[in-house]
Amino acid sequence: MMKICSCQFEVEAGQPAKNLEKILSFIKEAKKNNADIIIFPEMAVPGYFIGDTWDSSSFLRDCEYCGQKIIAAADGIAIIFGNVAVDWHKRNRDGRQRKYNALFVAQNKQLLSAENSVYPFAIKTLHPNYREFDDSRYFYSTAMLATELKKDVRELIKPFTLFIKGKPLVIGCILCEDGWNDDYPISPIDILCADKKTDIIFNISASPYTLGKNHKRHRVFSRHAQMNNVPLVYVNKVGIQNNGKTIYTFDGSSTVYAADGSIADYAMPYQETARYIEFPLKKEVAQNLASDIEKDDIACIYKALTYGIGKFLQKIHMKKVVIGISGGIDSAVAAALYSRIISPENILLVNMPSVYNSSTTKDLARELAENLGCAYAVVPIQESVDYTIRQFTETKIHHASSDIPEQLKITSFTAENIQARDRSARVLAGLAAAIGAGFTCNANKAETSVGYSTLYGDQSGFLAALADLWKYQIYGLALYLNKEIYKKDVIPQAVIDIVPSAELSADQNVDEGRGDPIKYPYHDYLFRSFVERWDKATPEDILLWYENGSLEEKLGCRPGLVKEYFTDPTDFINDLEHWWNLFSGMAVAKRIQAPPILAVSRRAYGFDQREAQNTPYYTRRYREVRQHFIGK
Numbered sequence: 254m255m256k257i258c259s260c261q262f263e264v265e266a267g268q269p270a271k272n273l274e275k276i277l278s279f280i281k282e283a284k285k286n287n288a289d290i291i292i293f294p295e296m297a298v299p300g301y302f303i304g305d306t307w308d309s310s311s312f313l314r315d316c317e318y319c320g321q322k323i324i325a326a327a328d329g330i331a332i333i334f335g336n337v338a339v340d341w342h343k344r345n346r347d348g349r350q351r352k353y354n355a356l357f358v359a360q361n362k363q364l365l366s367a368e369n370s371v372y373p374f375a376i377k378t379l380h381p382n383y384r385e386f387d388d389s390r391y392f393y394s395t396a397m398l399a400t401e402l403k404k405d406v407r408e409l410i411k412p413f414t415l416f417i418k419g420k421p422l423v424i425g426c427i428l429c430e431d432g433w434n435d436d437y438p439i440s441p442i443d444i445l446c447a448d449k450k451t452d453i454i455f456n457i458s459a460s461p462y463t464l465g466k467n468h469k470r471h472r473v474f475s476r477h478a479q480m481n482n483v484p485l486v487y488v489n490k491v492g493i494q495n496n497g498k499t500i501y502t503f504d505g506s507s508t509v510y511a512a513d514g515s516i517a518d519y520a521m522p523y524q525e526t527a528r529y530i531e532f533p534l535k536k537e538v539a540q541n542l543a544s545d546i547e548k549d550d551i552a553c554i555y556k557a558l559t560y561g562i563g564k565f566l567q568k569i570h571m572k573k574v575v576i577g578i579s580g581g582i583d584s585a586v587a588a589a590l591y592s593r594i595i596s597p598e599n600i601l602l603v604n605m606p607s608v609y610n611s612s613t614t615k616d617l618a619r620e621l622a623e624n625l626g627c628a629y630a631v632v633p634i635q636e637s638v639d640y641t642i643r644q645f646t647e648t649k650i651h652h653a654s655s656d657i658p659e660q661l662k663i664t665s666f667t668a669e670n671i672q673a674r675d676r677s678a679r680v681l682a683g684l685a686a687a688i689g690a691g692f693t694c695n696a697n698k699a700e701t702s703v704g705y706s707t708l709y710g711d712q713s714g715f716l717a718a719l720a721d722l723w724k725y726q727i728y729g730l731a732l733y734l735n736k737e738i739y740k741k742d743v744i745p746q747a748v749i750d751i752v753p754s755a756e757l758s759a760d761q762n763v764d765e766g767r768g769d770p771i772k773y774p775y776h777d778y779l780f781r782s783f784v785e786r787w788d789k790a791t792p793e794d795i796l797l798w799y800e801n802g803s804l805e806e807k808l809g810c811r812p813g814l815v816k817e818y819f820t821d822p823t824d825f826i827n828d829l830e831h832w833w834n835l836f837s838g839m840a841v842a843k844r845i846q847a848p849p850i851l852a853v854s855r856r857a858y859g860f861d862q863r864e865a866q867n868t869p870y871y872t873r874r875y876r877e878v879r880q881h882f883i884g885k
């Protein structure tokens with residue numbers, strides 16, 4: 254009988270001293286519970302997303318020091334943990350200290366080495382280099398080392414041997430991506446299990462949450478266990494980490510797979526927990542628990558958002574927030590979400606009417622605030638907007654080339670944005686500063702995709718918590734909050750039913766059913782195809798799918814929508830080009846200046862979707878097909 258403690262703990266990025274303290278206390282507890290082995294996640298000491306802090310030798314020395322302390326605690330227990338390993342005698346390919354994303358195995362206060370290893374640790378072999386991952390920017394991989402040593406990479410991927418109660422235990426140790434080998438030429442797990450001597454596989458991970466990812470995790474690791482007929486212990490971390498522009502939650506969901514691929518143990522998502530698992534594994538199976546938890550997408554999104562917002566507020570020491578509430582759905586969902594995270598008296602909801610706001614939405618804003626029990630204020634903006642417009646129109650601009658000063662004319666379009674800036678930059682930012690709070694950005698992903706927001710206006714804030722959610726997910730979240738969380742309609746049904754509108758001009762009158770130019774039931778899916786498809790769609794793909802009648806199926810939107818929305822190909826193409834120009838033009842500039850975004854999808858804006866400010870581009874094939882439809 255052997256007892257393993259799988260330690261799914263909250264790693265704080267860039268805080269090795271704090272992480273060390275936690276690790277040591279988990280080890281103490283595990284010793285009390287007579288565990289034979291304790292295992293911690295990938296980069297358990299330094300954290301994973303720490304940016305170019307990896308380039309600092311003094312930081313690396315601290316990580317090494319913490320590693321030594323952990324090794325010294327390995328008496329009476331074997332410890333497996335993730336940390337950065339530095340070879341101070343060698344260089345990385347960027348000329349800096351040689352660094353490895355490494356897994357250490359310590360027993361009897363000493364590090365163990367795998368057979369034939371040049372180092373007393375295992376090195377990550379497969380380095381993810383997509384989305385938020387930057388392993389190859391900082392770390393030397395097993396494959397690079399093999400090239401340097403003129404060896405076959407397989408020779409460097411070897412198991413360790415531990416002695417548990419005097420008996421040898423052959424353990425195959427890998428790091429996160431090493432298990433996700435589908436698109437790589439080698440499979441580290443298969444290599445470790447090739448001679449059938451490996452008793453167990455340990456995967457230490459730093460795997461951020463993405464909607465639907467856990468299903469894939471189970472598929473990937475269950476198959477590895479089954480194919481190699483070996484139990485597999487997958488240990489992930491919890492907490493949040495960010496890369497400046499995008500914030501990721503780490504959901505843990507650490508799992509133990511039996512040799513037949515079934516789930517033998519499952520740690521609840523987002524919980525800091527040490528699970529004790531006895532081997533040989535008992536046959537009662539946690540499979541149902543694991544799949545039940547991921548059944549409902551909106552429930553998962555709710556969990557990720559509340560966890561992520563809560564942890565982010567803690568991280569930046571923010572206890573109060575100010576939210577502009579318009580009577581529309583986005584700000585209502587934001588207010589209802591934040592009210593589950595911080596106490597309503599620390600949330601100030603502000604309605605800021607101009608002449609374009611209907612009494613319908615003003616009343617709904619008040620009703621929402623009453624339902625939530627938050628502090629509430631009405632700060633009308635018409636006077637200051639009028640003042641700004643008057644000041645601009647009365648101000649004379651002197652040009653060196655002319656004696657006649659220029660008199661500005663403010664169009665209604667410019668006036669729209671003056672309102673949005675007045676609300677955010679003057680009122681919300683000012684109030685937030687006055688009460689020691691932050692103000693929120695409530696933009697959704699459809700608006701963020703095409704920059705349907707005002708720069709320095711509603712585009713601003715300390716955090717864009719909803720900016721990775723499509724409008725249909727915002728509606729789903731509103732219904733979920735009412736039904737499952739509050740168990741009453743805190744978000745008034747009318748907020749859900751009303752047409753989404755910026756209410757910045759007479760053209761956007763909600764009482765006349767006029768609102769946003771974004772046709773969410775179609776555009777949510779069109780924009781999603783630009784950003785979330787692995788092979789990103791461009792107007793060429795969209796137009797070809799339109800031509801062959803597969804567009805709705807390809808996008809995943811409701812069949813029949815395209816005919817309902819667009820009378821003919823010209824209409825369709827005009828719409829496509831309008832939004833593509835914004836998506837790949839001005840909206841990029843806005844996203845660069847946007848607040849950090851909380852990620853839930855497979856591709857979040859910020860620094861997950863990497864972008865450059867370039868001019869919108871139409872491919873040759875697109876131009877040909879377009880010409881076939883509507884001529885030049």
Ligand SMILES: Nc1ncnc2c1ncn2[C@@H]1O[C@H](COP(=O)(O)OP(=O)(O)OC[C@H]2O[C@@H]([n+]3cccc(C(=O)O)c3)[C@H](O)[C@@H]2O)[C@@H](O)[C@H]1O
Pocket residue numbers: 669670673700704705706707708709710711754755756757769839842
């Ligand atoms: N590359 C670049 N980098 C940085 N800034 C750049 C830029 N190119 C232009 N600019 C600047 O950006 C300005 C234009 O941007 P911006 O002021 O945002 O205005 P703009 O993008 O022209 O308009 C914003 C649109 O969003 C709508 N909106 C606003 C607010 C709320 C809502 C809602 O749904 O509630 C909707 C509004 O009705 C309008 O249709 C230009 O005047 C120029 O100063």
Ligand SMILES: Nc1ncnc2c1ncn2[C@@H]1O[C@H](COP(=O)(O)OP(=O)(O)OP(=O)(O)O)[C@@H](O)[C@H]1O
Pocket residue numbers: 576577578579580581582583584585603604605606607610676695696711752753754755756
């Ligand atoms: N009259 C208003 N009072 C207070 N805040 C407002 C007002 N109008 C806009 N805002 C702020 O600007 C943000 C952007 O407005 P937007 O219209 O996109 O969102 P919404 O009104 O919440 O939802 P919807 O787009 O569905 O109407 C809002 O989330 C809100 O914070």
Ligand SMILES: NC(=O)CC[C@H](N)C(=O)O
Pocket residue numbers: 295381386428429430431433458459460461
């Ligand atoms: N840390 C890693 O290697 C992460 C990559 C991996 N595919 C994931 O689970 O997200």
